[in-house]
Amino acid sequence: MSTFQPTPTKPWWASAVIYQIYPRSFADANGDGMGDLSGISGKLEYLAALGINAIWLSPFYLSPQADAGYDVADYRRVDPLFGDLQDFDEMLSKAHSLGLRVIVDLVPNHTSDEHAWFQEALASPSGSPARDRYMFRDGRGIDGVEPPNNWRSIFGGGAWTRVTENGVPGQWYLHLFDTKQPDLNWENPEVHAEMESVLRFWLDRGVDGFRVDVAHGMVKAAGLPDWEGQTAMVSGDETNTLASQSPAHQQKPAMDPPSPFFDQDGVHEIYRAWNRVLKEYDGDRMLVAEAWVEQPERLALYVRPDEMQQAFNFDFLLAGWDAQRMAAAVDNSLLANAAVGAPATWVLSNHDTVRHTSRFGLLDPTAFPKGISAEDEQPDEALGLARARAATLLMFALPGSAYVYQGEELGLPEHTTLEAAFRQDPSFFRTNGVERGRDGCRVPLPWKASEPGYGFSSGTPKEGGHAAPWLPQPPSFAHYAADTEAGVAGSTVELYRSALEVRAAHALGVGTHAWAPQHDPGAGVVAFSNGPITVLVNAGSVPLDLPPAAEVVLASTLDSVSQGKLAPNSAVWIAS
Structure with a gap:
């Protein structure tokens, strides 16, 4: 098992620059058009040379891929799309040999409907122990024809689906996301024990930490009361109300009434237990929360000393290109984190958002669209890139930890003209296209400008050549390919390398x-x-x-x- 020692004064994660890898879109080593673990291994020297300290991998577990792997069928197996456990172990060992830490995604709010537990639940009667692992409830109204409450799915539509029992309609199960992602019941001790076992499985293999998906969502309010609100994963709506008027420390309004399924106080006991699990291992293992919490003070609760080590700073991501909003996000974040003795985190883009290079090129550079299509306003690509590069220098100079989404070091824009026929995000389909979805930021990376698929696929070609990338790339990606930027003065990748070199030399992350x-x-x-x-x-x-x-x-x-x-x-x- 690979281990690392902390610095004398700060653990590694307190100031790390962490690079998010979306495995299916990073690099394809076997020519099938889908990124894989071997592809990641082949690019680790590139990442080490960039100057990052760690990588975070989005899910690579066995999954029917209804939501690009965030519907997990087996938490201890690698999906054959990406390789196998040996490929993972080899990638982990190589990363550690290059001085890179490895963080993996954990998806504890829900499983896939193809998970063995859920299949057992479907085959079991109401009130059974198998059903109790999930949020099964009787319906309302005559013969239970109405769902148990009025909650809405994050992806659009209702949050409840009715199952058939012995050929007739039966109970309903909760899914805050897609119908193929049933929510687990965190009131059940068996769920707690299983997730702690999953943590140990990957910690024993040597991973350095976990990014916890929907970290604020596992516990639901008692009685599952109706709620008229609607929430989203990362939403700019509440931040936009503060545009151009936000003094430092201004408080964002809390939801009234608050969501009955997000940010319940009960989640914190889960993370105290997980903190104890991580302390059994050496090397400063860490947890980072993906928690969509509106107020910085509430978010700071997740990073108290006995809970998680980090939480994503979506205030900063949502600020857009606006000096007042950026300054307020910095002030509020540093103030809230200092109150609990935790380092801040900074991020501009991820796999759930339109790339900031494109958002910053819109007429309103604080806008936060849920995807962009050819029918929508098209960003000013050059202006967006200029602003994005400037925002990067702001981010890398801030104390704390910074997260980089794959391809942003190339200045990669969103694919804003992706045809509907190629879209795969469930939010696109569940909203009938009203939400364009997240596919535009998940397009495979361009590595070599002159090769098919811009060099995304390598290795032994399939019969007839490499398969096309799983999502088509726009022609503009040729201008951003890694081989066209490497060693070129003024390129975005060289800006990142230079900034990270200066950041490290002057220890800005702990400044x-x-x-x-x-x-x-x-x-x-x-x-x-x-x-x-x-x-x-x-x-x-x-x-x-x-x-x-x-x-x-x-x-x-x-x-x-x-x-x-x-x-x-x-x-x-x-x-x-």
Whole structure:
């Protein structure tokens, strides 16, 4: 088992830069058009050279793939799409040999409907122990024809599906997501024991931590009361109400009444138990929460000393390209995390959001669309990339841990013209296309501009050549292929490498944030210092004067700084 030792003062995760890998879209080593674990192994040197500290893998477990692997049929098996346990072990060993930690996804809120437990539940009567592992309930109304309550699925439509028992309609089961993702019953001790066993299975293999999917969702309010609200995974609605008026520390309004199935206090006892499991292992193993919690103070509860080590900072992700909103997100996040003694995390994109390079190129760069299609507003690709590069310099200079979504180091945009015939996200189908879905940010990466599929597939070709990537790539991806950017001054990948080198050299991840004299969010300027680096971000419309004789350490583009001024939509690091 591979192990790592913590630094004398801070555990590794407190300041790590963690790279999210969406396995099916990262690299394909066997030519079948689907990314795999061997493909990841083949690119680990690239990631190590980029300067990241860890990788996080989205689900690779056995699954019917109704929701791209977030519908798990067996938590201890690798889906043949991605390889097998030996491939995982080899990838893990190689990552550790390169000094990279490995975090894996854990999906504890629900399983696949093809999981052995759920199949047993379907074959068992009402009130049976097998049914009690899930949220089965009798329906309301005459003969139970109405669902047990009015909850809505995150993916659209109702959150309850009725099963057939002995040829007649029977009970209903809860699925906050797709019908093929039944929610587990976390009131059942067997569920707790099984998930702790799953944790140990992967910890014993040597993983360094877990990203916990829907970490705020496992516990439901007693009695499952009706609720008229509607929630989403990552939503910009509540943040948009604060646009251009958010002073530091302004509180976002809580839902009234609060959701009966998200952010219940009972989830914290689960994470206290998991914290105890991780402490049985050496090497500073960690948990990071994907918790969509509106108020920073509530989110901070997940990272108290006896619970998780990190929680994703969606406030920062949702701020968009707006100086006031970015500054407020930084202030609020640092304040809330400091209250519980936890480091902050920063993230701009992930597998559930439109890539920030494209969001920042919209007419409203704070907008948060649920996917973009050819019928929607098309982003200004160049403007979005310029802003994205500037936002990256802001993020990497902040103390705490930063998360990078695969391809953002290439400046990769969203696939905004993906045809409906290719879409696979269940949210697209459950909303009849009203939500465009998340496929546009999940398109396979371009590695080599001149090769079919932009080099996504390698290894021994299938008969007739490599299969086409599982999602088609837009022609523009040729301009962002890794081989066209490597070693090229001014390219986005070289910006990331340079920024991460400076970040590491000056230990910015464990540094201290302080607003600089130039900080003026109302004028579009975000400015702060961290150790020997001062960061200036110009989100305004006019050039910004740099301090006299400023020593530029790094600029977001080659032409960001000219004649002592910082151009709009740019950022710069200067020596303090």
